[in-house]
Amino acid sequence: MDTLCNATGGWTRLAYLDMSDATQNCPSGFRLYQSGGVRACGRPVTGSASCSSVTFPSNGINYTQICGRVTGYQFGSNDALHTGNGNNHNNLNADYVDGVSLTRGSPRQHVWTFMGGVFESINIPSNCPCTAGSPQINIIPDFIGNNYFCESGNPTSSYYNQFFTADPLWDGKLCRSLEAACCNAPGLPWFHRDYGTASTTDYIELRVCGDEGTNNEDTPFGLAEIYVK
Template sequence: MSTDCTNQGTSGSFSLYLRVCCVIDNLGRSFIIKGNGINRYIFCPSVLPKPCQSVRSCKDLNSTVNGNYNIYPDGVTPVEVYCDMNGINCDGEGGWTRVGYFNMTESGATCPAGLIQKNYTNIDHLLCGRLANSSTCISTTFSTNGLTYNKVCGQVRGYQSFRARAFLNFQNDIENFTIDGVSITHGSNPRKHIWAYVGSYSEARTDTQACPCSTGYSGGLDLNATFVGSHYYCESGADAGVGFSVLFATDPLWDGQQCDDQESTCCPANSKMPWFYRSLDTQTTDDIELRVCSSRTGATHHTPLDIFELYIK
């Protein structure tokens, strides 16, 4: 075998052999790697090579290939994760470890524990959200496996069901964050804000039920004076001339599309919507909580989700 099958290289970087054979899907397979006019023949054993245990997170992989890898957060126990090794949707650099994911458009997908599967007649897949007449927020928590991080990146896609009232009953208290939308936080006592995805009444509103980012907003709320700051997205899915007793399935929330009327300023051309990126002030190992919230406990105000993806680094 004409490759350095056992050396890890310098500065902790992986050899070609380890970069290939520490990938779960490659176990038990053989490969021919071509480069610089040289063919390298690699056969991966049916179990992971022992040096893979030095990979504590995706940051430790010397790879540019996105995919499933085994990492060893505690240096002993393997955990299979998906690694984003180019970070196009985040900071443009690789090494992102995925800690949360669901996509209800995929066959067999289910909602994570804590969220409720919801069926609407005008969309062809289930959504995840709150129960009717439940508490204002319902949540699920994603483990970070004890990894240390200070950067968070992800995406959320949801829909407006009936009315959404943005920050109408907003209190500057993260423990009572009553919005119509999604709150992403870390830690506890108190929680710490990462990002919010908020639904508003309609694209044409400028009052207290509108997005604060909308042109001509007159709701009087200065988010820069709160824990939210600029770390939020806000959009309405309500189509003009349509009654509010429906799920607005044709205009998903927070995707940066169909931002019309006063709402156009909420979807700037340089936005990564539906992706967010946040660099935290300090490093942490906190698990991350996703809360789907409503400003009212009634059955009519919902922002159910179908796509969620979360990375840390």
């Protein structure tokens, strides 16, 4: 791998799962979503908050940088970091987000958070922090800081039991109306963490989390691609 995240050479791929390839399967502990040719991996059916997890070992590789991308889809009423449905939104080890969490090692250290918001063009508290007028900009946990992407895939005024496949999340495209700023996040669709001289062999963990049951919301991912150097 040559140039990624404005850094040349030395990258090693730890994870690559592209569910548009029909020969690929979801990791153990994830549920397959399928609709109109879209395939994605989300939480198993549950009536309450949960996270589903898969880890990617470094195989002993020392690294100081992580670069990658994740794309996902909105199912139902994802509400990013909204605190109305639980007490875990400042707890990295719990269902702090409706979306995908990337961490490294144990105890977990935050790498990146991929949030799903509920609407693109209706201003309510469940929208992305980057959406115009969203109060969530004031409740981003310190462990996240600026290391997040957020997007809604819902251009409508409803959400119940809908799988929004026309607008994949965190790809830097189709940020309509109020969430236009969400597509201006630096680097999209690629995230990048540079730890300077602090090297590690930590594994990378990907979790799909939600603070309500899957009948109400989920954020299945369709692509995960992660490199280290």
